Amino acid sequence: MIDIKALQCWVALVQNHSFSATAEKLALSQPSVSKIIHTLENELNVALLYKGENGRKRLVQPTEIGQRVYDRSQQILNQVNLLQQEVADYRKLKSGTLRIGMSLLGSRLLTPVFFRFHQQCPDIELAFIESGTRDIEAALLDNRLDAGQLLLPVSDEFNHIPLCDYPLMVLFPRKRLANIPESISLRSLRDESFILFSRGFALYERIVNACRDQGFEPNVVCCTSQWELLRDMVEKEIGIALLPRYYTDDFDSKVFAAVPLIDPTINWRLSMAWPRHKKLTPALKAWLNVVRQEFAQ
Numbered sequence: 001m002i003d004i005k006a007l008q009c010w011v012a013l014v015q016n017h018s019f020s021a022t023a024e025k026l027a028l029s030q031p032s033v034s035k036i037i038h039t040l041e042n043e044l045n046v047a048l049l050y051k052g053e054n055g056r057k058r059l060v061q062p063t064e065i066g067q068r069v070y071d072r073s074q075q076i077l078n079q080v081n082l083l084q085q086e087v088a089d090y091r092k093l094k095s096g097t098l099r100i101g102m103s104l105l106g107s108r109l110l111t112p113v114f115f116r117f118h119q120q121c122p123d124i125e126l127a128f129i130e131s132g133t134r135d136i137e138a139a140l141l142d143n144r145l146d147a148g149q150l151l152l153p154v155s156d157e158f159n160h161i162p163l164c165d166y167p168l169m170v171l172f173p174r175k176r177l178a179n180i181p182e183s184i185s186l187r188s189l190r191d192e193s194f195i196l197f198s199r200g201f202a203l204y205e206r207i208v209n210a211c212r213d214q215g216f217e218p219n220v221v222c223c224t225s226q227w228e229l230l231r232d233m234v235e236k237e238i239g240i241a242l243l244p245r246y247y248t249d250d251f252d253s254k255v256f257a258a259v260p261l262i263d264p265t266i267n268w269r270l271s272m273a274w275p276r277h278k279k280l281t282p283a284l285k286a287w288l289n290v291v292r293q294e295f296a297q
Contacts, residue, residue, distance in 0.1 A: 004080060006040045007073040009033060010048065014070045017060045044069065078143045085281055097125045098283045101136035101148025104225045105203070105244070106270045109163055110149075117290045124283050132201040132225070140275055146284045151202045152269035160271035161291050166244040168207075168266045169258040171234050177257045185263040190216040193239035198225045203268065207242055210264055231256070244268035 013022045013033065023030040041048050048066035062070055088096055102110065107130060114126065129136070129145060136148040141157065154160050170184050190211075196218075197204045204223070211218040221239050224230050230241045235255060246268070248258035272291045274284065 002040070002043055004077070006036050006043075007076060009036045010040060011070060011073050011077060013037060013060060014062055014066075019060070081143070082279060086279070096281070096283050097127050098147075098281075098287055099127045099129070099145045100287070101129045101131065101139055101145045103133050103136065103149040103151075103270065104130055104201075105197070105227055105247075105268070106149045106163070109246075109270065113290055113294050116294060117287055120290065121283065121286050124286075132198065134200055134202055137273075140273065143275075143278075146278075146281070147272055147274040147287060149270050150273040151206075152271050154271060154273050157276055158273040159276050160273040161288065161295060163270045163272055163291075163295050164244075164246065165267055165269045166246045168242045168261050168268060169245050169248045170261050171231070171241045171243050171248060171251075172257045172259065173235060173237050174253065174255055174257045176237070180257045181259055183260045183262040186210055186261060186266075187214045187216070187263065189240065190214070190218075192219070193221040194218045195222045195224070195230050195233050195239040195241045196220055197227075197230070198223045201225070206266060210266055213264075242266070 009022065009026060009028075012025055013019065016022045016025060019030050019033050022028075023033045026033070028036075037048065046065045046069075047063055048069060050061045050063055085096070100110075107128075117124075117126070129139060129148075131139075133149065133151050136145065137150055137155075137158075139145040140148055140150075149163070150158065150160065152160070152162065170189065194207075196207060208218060208220075222233060224233075227243060227247060230243070231247075231251065233239065234241050242261060243258070245258070245260075248256070251258060272288070272295075274280075274288070278284075280288070
């Protein structure tokens with residue numbers, strides 16, 4: 001029978017690319033790691049690692065079947081983790097840790113949810129990962145997060161609760177505009193310098209793709225993951241930015257002019273999502289109930 005600890009050792013070895021690093025991570029000796037992997041190979045009756053000269057395993061390079069064993073081991077260990085979490089939730093009721101992925105642009109939306117959830121479940125620790133929605137989506141599918149903010153529309157792999165729907169506004173320094181127009185088209189911005197969110201963010205992709213659909217490549221002079229820095233750079237006249245009205249409504253109108261973007265309109269539509277086939281823990285159920293209550297209106 002294959003030992004779970006042997007699978008954990010194999011996964012750690014492939015991820016760390018080193019017997020010594022794996023031994024350090026697992027608090028084992030290097031000979032112990034080698035023995036565990038050797039035993040696992042014997043039990044499976046396959047070679048998991050390519051051998052170096054004279055049959056010595058020098059580089060940690062999985063064989064084809066070794067890679068398959070690695071992939072399957074990750075799935076098994078994820079299931080074991082889910083089992084352990086279920087048992088812990090059952091024994092401790094609603095104690096434990098809830099892992100939430102927050103969009104760097106959308107974290108402020110969740111402040112009232114955090115407050116209400118803590119009131120209802122004070123013993124549950126909230127662990128946050130702040131990143132772009134692309135990274136959050138991957139972490140949800142890898143079971144590194146329980147729930148997270150994703151831009152709508154989400155894929156069929158997720159269930160979701162809508163959180164907001166705000167149009168993007170074009171942000172200018174106020175002194176640039178003698179008269180603020182009612183709206184501005186994306187095509188009319190073709191000669192502007194753009195300050196955008198970081199590459200790899202879903203909103204970055206939507207804005208760049210919308211510009212291309214209008215027949216031009218945006219002149220991106222800077223990318224940042226911080227909306228405050230983006231705002232400050234607009235104030236210094238480094239370029240213009242596209243931000244949700246949720247943020248621009250709070251900006252000083254004597255310093256900034258926020259004009260609705262049209263043709264096309266681009267909306268910031270955020271959701272709280274979780275994998276469709278994920279077994280909901282009591283903590284996650286409680287979190288989603290609070291989210292529904294807070295955003296029901």
